[in-house]
Structures are given as C-alpha cells and as structure tokens.
Amino acid sequence: MTVSVETAGMAATVQKARRRKRIRGSSIAIMVFLTMCAAFVSVPLYVVIVTSFKTMDQIALGEVLSLPTEWTLEPWRKAWFEVCAGMTCEGVSHGFWVSLKILFPSLILSIGISSVTGYALALWKIRWAGTFLFILFLCAFVPFQIIMIPLVVLVSSLGVYGTIWAVAIVHSILAMPLLTLIFRNFYKDVPEEIINAAIMDCGSFWKIFFEIILPMSANIMIVVLILMITTVWNDYLIGLIFGGVGTQPMTVILANTVITSFGEVQYNVDMAAALLTAIPPLVVYFAVGKFFVQGITAGAIKG
Amino acid sequence: MPDIEFNNIQKSFGRLTVMRDLNLHVEDGEFLVLLGPSGCGKTTLLNMLAGLQDVTDGSIVIGGHDVTDRDPKDRGLAMVFQSYALYPTKTVRGNLKFGLSAQKLDRAEIDRRVEWAVNLLQIDELLDRKPAQLSGGQRQRVAIGRALVKNVDVFLFDEPLSNLDAKLRAEMRLEIKKLHHELAKTIVFVTHDQVEAMTMATRVAVMNAGVIQQVGTPDEIYERPANLFVARFIGSPAMNTLNATVVRDGGGIGAVHAPTGTRADLSAYAFSSEPKEGDTVVIGLRPEHFSVGCEAAKALNGASGARFSLPVRYTEKTGSDVTAFLDSGDGGLIAVRFDHKHHHVPKPGEKVEIHYPKDRFDVFDTGSEKRI
Numbered sequence: 001m002t003v004s005v006e007t008a009g010m011a012a013t014v015q016k017a018r019r020r021k022r023i024r025g026s027s028i029a030i031m032v033f034l035t036m037c038a039a040f041v042s043v044p045l046y047v048v049i050v051t052s053f054k055t056m057d058q059i060a061l062g063e064v065l066s067l068p069t070e071w072t073l074e075p076w077r078k079a080w081f082e083v084c085a086g087m088t089c090e091g092v093s094h095g096f097w098v099s100l101k102i103l104f105p106s107l108i109l110s111i112g113i114s115s116v117t118g119y120a121l122a123l124w125k126i127r128w129a130g131t132f133l134f135i136l137f138l139c140a141f142v143p144f145q146i147i148m149i150p151l152v153v154l155v156s157s158l159g160v161y162g163t164i165w166a167v168a169i170v171h172s173i174l175a176m177p178l179l180t181l182i183f184r185n186f187y188k189d190v191p192e193e194i195i196n197a198a199i200m201d202c203g204s205f206w207k208i209f210f211e212i213i214l215p216m217s218a219n220i221m222i223v224v225l226i227l228m229i230t231t232v233w234n235d236y237l238i239g240l241i242f243g244g245v246g247t248q249p250m251t252v253i254l255a256n257t258v259i260t261s262f263g264e265v266q267y268n269v270d271m272a273a274a275l276l277t278a279i280p281p282l283v284v285y286f287a288v289g290k291f292f293v294q295g296i297t298a299g300a301i302k303g
Numbered sequence: 304m305p306d307i308e309f310n311n312i313q314k315s316f317g318r319l320t321v322m323r324d325l326n327l328h329v330e331d332g333e334f335l336v337l338l339g340p341s342g343c344g345k346t347t348l349l350n351m352l353a354g355l356q357d358v359t360d361g362s363i364v365i366g367g368h369d370v371t372d373r374d375p376k377d378r379g380l381a382m383v384f385q386s387y388a389l390y391p392t393k394t395v396r397g398n399l400k401f402g403l404s405a406q407k408l409d410r411a412e413i414d415r416r417v418e419w420a421v422n423l424l425q426i427d428e429l430l431d432r433k434p435a436q437l438s439g440g441q442r443q444r445v446a447i448g449r450a451l452v453k454n455v456d457v458f459l460f461d462e463p464l465s466n467l468d469a470k471l472r473a474e475m476r477l478e479i480k481k482l483h484h485e486l487a488k489t490i491v492f493v494t495h496d497q498v499e500a501m502t503m504a505t506r507v508a509v510m511n512a513g514v515i516q517q518v519g520t521p522d523e524i525y526e527r528p529a530n531l532f533v534a535r536f537i538g539s540p541a542m543n544t545l546n547a548t549v550v551r552d553g554g555g556i557g558a559v560h561a562p563t564g565t566r567a568d569l570s571a572y573a574f575s576s577e578p579k580e581g582d583t584v585v586i587g588l589r590p591e592h593f594s595v596g597c598e599a600a601k602a603l604n605g606a607s608g609a610r611f612s613l614p615v616r617y618t619e620k621t622g623s624d625v626t627a628f629l630d631s632g633d634g635g636l637i638a639v640r641f642d643h644k645h646h647h648v649p650k651p652g653e654k655v656e657i658h659y660p661k662d663r664f665d666v667f668d669t670g671s672e673k674r675i
Contacts (some may be wrong), residue, residue: 193388196355201449202405203376211401215392 024274043162050075052271059267072266075268077275083269085256086262088246097252099280101231102167102249106232109172110179111224115217117176118183119209123195147242155242163242170242171232179224187213191210222291250277305332305379305456305489307438312349313360314347315514321347325361326347326600334483334490336500338538339510341663347494348510349459352491353382365457376405382459384561385466389434395445396430398507398554399452420448440471447482459595464499476502497537501525511532527665531672534587534665540626540638542587546669549582558586558666567609571661576675578668584675587665590626590638594658608661613637629655 045062052075081091121129133177151170160166198208239249254277258270307329322344329335329552350356362371370378375473389398403413421427434442443463450458451655463468464472480503483490491507494500499614500507501521508523509516519530528534536541545569547558555570567586613629616636625648628636639657649655668675
C-alpha cells in the first residue's frame with residue numbers, strides 16, 4: 001500500500017516537472033504555429049468530408065461547417081457509379097480501375113529497372129559511373145512540362161499513345177532518375193567486402209543481385225513503393241495528356257466531373273468523388289507507413 | 304598445387320603510383336604472411352591477387368597460368384575477409400552453398416563438401432542460423448568454412464583476426480595453423496600484427512610504402528633484419544637503435560655511442576662489408592637480449608659486447624616480465640626487457656647496469672639504412 005502511494009506520489013512529481021517544462025513561451029508559440037498548420041489542411045478536409053454526407057437541400061443553406069442534419073450515403077453511391085465525366089456517365093469507378101491498371105505496370109517497370117541500375121552504379125565498377133550519376137541528378141530536376149511535347153511525339157511514334165501503356169511507360173521513365181539515385185545511395189551502404197565475397201564466389205551480375213542484394217532491400221523497396229504509388233495515383237497531368245478516351249486515370253475523371261456539370265452543381269457528389277480518389281494512397285500509407293518510416297531511417301544509417 | 308608469382312607489379316591510383324616493380328614468389332603449400340603497417344599496400348597486393356583490384360602493369364601467375372586478366376572467380380582462389388563479409392540474409396548453410404551452386408556442382412557434391420567443412424570447423428549446430436545470430440568467433444569460422452568448401456588450392460586471408468578479442472584471436476591463430484597443416488594448401492595471409500606473422504607463417508614478407516622490405520622465415524626476419532625498418536617493426540618492445548661511430552683499434556672493430564660513451568664490441572658480428580674507421584652506423588640492440596646487473600656480466604663470461612650504466616626513466620610490467628626504459632643521455636630511451644622473478648624491479652631514477660651479448664648486435668648503414 002505504502003509502495004503504491006509512493007509511486008503515485010513520484011508519478012505526480014514527475015508529471016509536475018514535465019508540465020512545468022511544457023509551459024514555456026517558445027513552446028506555446030510552436031504549439032500555436034503547428035495548430036494553425038494542422039487547421040490549414042484539416043478544416044477544408046473536414047468540410048469536404050461533412051459535405052459529402054449532406055443532402056443538397058442542406059448544402060443550399062450555406063453552413064459549410066455544420067454537421068449533416070441527415071446523414072446520407074447517396075452522394076457516395078452516385079459518385080462511384082453514376083457521375084458524368086464529359087460524355088460518359090460511369091462514375092469514378094471506371095477511373096479507379098484504369099488507375100489500378102496504370103499503377104501496376106508503372107510500379108513493376110520503374111522499380112524493376114531502377115533497382116538494377118542503382119545496384120549496377122553502386123556496386124560494380126562501371127566506366128563513367130560518376131558522369132552517369134551527375135546526368136541522372138540533373139534529370140531528376142528537369143520539370144516534366146518542359147519535355148512534355150517531345151515526349152508526346154516520342155510515345156506516339158512507339159504506337160502506344162492514348163493507351164494505358166503510354167501512361168505507365170511515361171511514369172516509369174520520369175521516375176527512373178530519382179529512383180535510381182535512391183537505390184544507388186541505399187546500395188552504396190552495402191559493405192564492400194560482401195560484394196567482393198560474392199564476386200569471388202560467383203561473379204554473376206544477376207545471381208548476386210537476386211540472391212544477395214535483393215533480399216537485403218526490403219526497407220528501401222517499401223519506401224520506393226509508397227513513393228511511386230502516391231506519385232502515380234495522384235498524378236493528373238501525365239494521365240490527362242497520355243491517356244486516351246476510356247484510359248484516363250481516376251484523377252482526370254474526377255476533374256472532368258467537377259468541371260463539367262450540367263444544371264445544378266452537386267457539391268456533395270463532387271466531394272464524395274474527390275474523397276474516393278484520395279483514399280487508395282492513404283490506405284497504402286496507413287497499411288505500411290510504419291515500414292516507411294523504418295525504411296527511411298534504416299536507409300539513412302545502414303541497410 | 305600451384306605456386307604464385309608476382310612479376311614486376313605496378314599499381315597506380317590515377318596519377319599516384321603506390322607500388323612499382325614489385326616481385327614476389329610464393330612457394331607451393333607455403334603459409335606466406337604479408338606483414339606491414341596500415342597503408343603499406345599489403346591489402347592492395349592481396350586484392351590484386353584475388354582480382355578485386357586491377358594491376359596497372361606486370362603480371363600475376365598462379366600455378367603456371369597467367370591470371371592477370373582473369374575474373375576473380377576463375378582464379379582458383381578463396382578469400383576470408385576482415386569483416387567476414389557473410390551474406391546477411393542467408394543462413395550459414397546458404398552462405399556455404401552460395402559459391403558452390405554458382406559453380407553448378409551437383410547437389411550431392413555440394414552437400415558432401417558442406418558437411419566436410421562443417422565437421423572440420425565444428426559448426427554443425429549453427430547451420431540454420433543467420434549471421435546476425437552468431438558471435439564473432441562463430442562468424443569467423445563460417446567465413447573460413449565458406450572458403451574451404453570451394454576446394455581450391457590457394458587461400459587468401461585479409462586480416463581475418465583483427466576483429467576478435469585477444470583470447471579468441473590466439474585460438475583462431477592455432478586453428479588456422481592447424482588447417483594449413485592438415486590441408487597443405489598455399490595460404491597468403493595479410494596482417495599488421497607481428498605476433499600473427501611470427502607464429503603462423505612459414506615465410507614472412509615485410510612491406511612498407513608499397514615496397515617489400517624483406518622476405519624470409521620468421522627467424523630470419525627476427526634474427527637478421529635486412530634493414531632498419533624491418534628491425535624496428537619486428538619485436539616488441541621495438542629494437543633499440545643507436546647512432547654510433549666505427550672505431551678500429553687493438554681490440555678489433557667496435558662502435559662508440561657518443562652520448563653514453565659506450566663502446567660496442569662488434570668483433571663477433573659477421574659484416575657483409577666492413578665499415579671504415581669513422582663511419583657512422585646504427586647499431587640495433589633487442590630489449591630482450593640485455594642482461595641486468597653486475598652478476599649478469601659474469602654470467603656472460605666475457606661475451607659482453609656493450610655495457611651501459613644508465614638511470615631508469617620508467618618501467619612497464621606485463622605479467623611475467625618487466626620493460627625498463629633507460630635514459631640514453633641524448634633524450635632517447637633504451638628499452639630493456641627482463642624476467643622480473645630474477646631481479647628486483649628498478650625504480651625511476653635508479654641507475655642500472657646492463658650488458659649486451661656481443662654476438663647479438665645488428666648493424667646498419669646510417670645512409671642506406673641497410674644491414675651491413
């Protein structure tokens with residue numbers, strides 16, 4: 001009994017000490033600043049979420065911050081199945097499947113190729129490797145808009161313009177410089193003696209990659225995977241330019257629905273469609289976000 | 304079984320040449336230790352032999368085949384690395400098998416070799432563990448096992464014991480020596496630790512600044528160092544080297560150390576070329592050859608080649624023996640090692656009489672630093 005009382009007392013003192021520490025001018029300023037930052041994103045997000053559950057009658061009243069008086073899932077159903085984007089009225093669900101079809105080839109192509117190029121640049125003695133890296137570094141910072149028109153010509157000469165493959169290939173190519181740099185920097189931390197031992201044991205570029213290096217790459221794979229999923233899913237411009245009718249990703253469909261409404265603007269449906277589009281990367285992030293943080297720190301120190 | 308030849312090896316990194324015209328012959332079945340301080344080029348030489356670094360000029364011949372331009376895996380070598388370099392995602396078994404499956408051996412042969420190495424090194428309990436679950440000594444064994452299973456005739460070791468604690472290092476030293484004895488393979492072993500070199504090698508090549516200073520058996524290197532670098536590098540504490548002037552008088556040839564006025568009697572020394580009167584030389588005295596006290600002089604029975612009577616600066620006890628550092632009068636120190644059971648340990652400031660046997664001197668030319 002005495003023991004527990006003592007511990008409770010101690011806990012109280014500790015808490016007091018902590019509390020005293022916490023109340024300082026600078027920490028108040030920081031808290032206010034952070035709260036404002038959070039509000040900057042979360043208030044609009046809150047409005048989007050509540051609006052998507054409201055009926056149009058309530059929205060017409062104009063009280064954007066109030067909770068729905070009558071909760072309805074109808075806008076979500078409409079957004080998914082019925083909403084019109086331009087001439088077609090298939091809902092954003094069509095875009096969802098197209099986005100998925102774009103996502104997988106993009107991921108496989110970009111990660112597959114850039115992990116190998118990063119491995120080669122980091123662990124094999126390659127002539128002009130330094131120059132290559134410098135050029136890659138420059139490429140990683142060239143804005144896509146600058147090379148957009150030549151790319152369109154290039155892709156159409158490949159005969160895939162307007163298909164899912166056009167979007168996937170362009171995504172992979174544009175991601176390659178950055179991903180190669182990321183992989184290269186990760187593999188640079190693999191101890192030199194391990195690669196030397198592997199070279200003496202077998203000497204095969206591919207066998208060393210698949211049997212020794214790839215199994216060591218789980219951390220960086222997750223980082224790159226999340227990076228790519230968010231980039232590809234959230235992209236609008238590439239999908240708009242390289243996707244044809246019926247092969248445009250979810251973001252483009254969403255934009256079209258919001259922009260081209262006939263008659264009354266259905267805010268609740270628009271909001272629901274926007275949320276539906278934003279959910280997939282969030283799901284991925286929540287599912288493997290823990291590994292993402294681990295991967296970043298592990299990569300920073302050592303694999 | 305093959306021998307190894309380095310012919311006129313040159314190695315440059317960009318414009319910096321670190322090795323010129325290096326020649327070395329490693330006999331069949333020999334345990335050759337490349338010994339030298341950090342940065343002397345010994346690991347570079349080993350990596351060139353392994354094929355992990357390119358040779359700028361010259362050739363490397365293993366068993367009569369020029370392997371200078373061959374891939375590392377085609378040279379018939381196995382290597383044990385300083386950090387063990389085990390594959391972290393593979394089990395011990397996977398580590399041992401990796402090199403063999405790359406050679407496309409059939410499964411029965413692979414299993415047979417793995418089992419043989421595992422029994423030899425007594426690591427059968429570790430087979431299904433990952434390297435992270437092993438202790439330093441166990442990793443070392445696995446690394447050696449990974450080299451053994453390849454069934455090659457030449458093994459390369461790159462400072463494999465430097466990450467182990469002192470006790471384990473002594474054990475592994477014995478074990479590697481035993482392996483060499485049992486398998487009778489050629490071994491090239493790189494180290495900066497002279498104890499490893501002296502205890503394991505059949506021959507030692509002492510390197511400094513990219514140049515091989517001396518090649519010889521451990522005894523030769525210790526007894527007859529070819530130059531001042533080898534003399535100072537081998538032995539612990541290091542050899543005392545005193546500048547002296549040659550005198551020739553009625554008692555034959557000698558050398559006088561000016562600060563102490565001591566005359567070293569070199570009449571028993573086998574000169575390869577006798578110096579002239581007045582030449583300056585460096586005489587080397589090993590700390591462990593000194594005798595301490597007046598009685599010691601009697602024990603030497605007229606064989607005393609030099610007598611010093613100097614004050615003690617400080618002493619170091621290392622269990623069984625004591626090293627005393629005496630003030631040589633010119634700011635330098637003379638280290639003297641003796642068995643402390645037979646003597647009292649002198650206190651700092653106390654004068655001690657020491658004698659050096661006349662058949663134990665080493666004499667070097669001051670200019671060329673070579674043995675004369």
